[in-house]
Amino acid sequence: MDDRINECLEKLAFTLGETHLKVRRILPALDYYHSDGREYVKEVAEIEFENGTKRYADIGSDSNLAAIYDVVAVLIDKKPRSTKIERIEYLKN
Numbered sequence: 001m002d003d004r005i006n007e008c009l010e011k012l013a014f015t016l017g018e019t020h021l022k023v024r025r026i027l028p029a030l031d032y033y034h035s036d037g038r039e040y041v042k043e044v045a046e047i048e049f050e051n052g053t054k055r056y057a058d059i060g061s062d063s064n065l066a067a068i069y070d071v072v073a074v075l076i077d078k079k080p081r082s083t084k085i086e087r088i089e090y091l092k093n
Contacts, residue, residue, distance in 0.1 A: 006091065008064040009045060012071060021075060022050040028059070028067070033086040044082050045071050046090075056082035 002008070009026040016023035027046045032039055043059040045067060057074035059067045073079035 002062055002064045002067075005064055005067060008067065009071070012068055013047075016075070017050070023075075024048045024050050026071060028091045030089045030091065031056070031082070031085055031087065032089065033084040035084065042082075044085070044088075046088065047071060047075065056085050058082045 005028045009028055013023050013026040016026075025048050027048075029044050029046050030041050031044045032041050034040070045057045045059055047055045047057060049055075055074060057070045057079070059070050061067070061070075070079065074081055
């Protein structure tokens with residue numbers, strides 16, 4: 001992920017928090033999950049709403065613009081939510 005992804009997603013969350021979506025925060029993270037006896041890792045964005053519920057979006061690129069697209073696509077149901085969420089490790093600033 002881009003080294004400024006935290007800042008980018010923070011600003012996106014602020015903007016979406018002002019809409020009917022009521023997003024509280026969006027955090028970039030790594031999801032470690034198991035399949036067929038092996039551990040895999042993927043980049044995701046954790047989307048948390050004001051009511052405490054969370055959704056996860058797979059981030060398929062190192063570009064901040066692509067990460068924004070992935071998050072918005074999940075929020076408007078143009079892209080499926082991330083699956084196999086098992087162990088989240090948040091990325092630091």
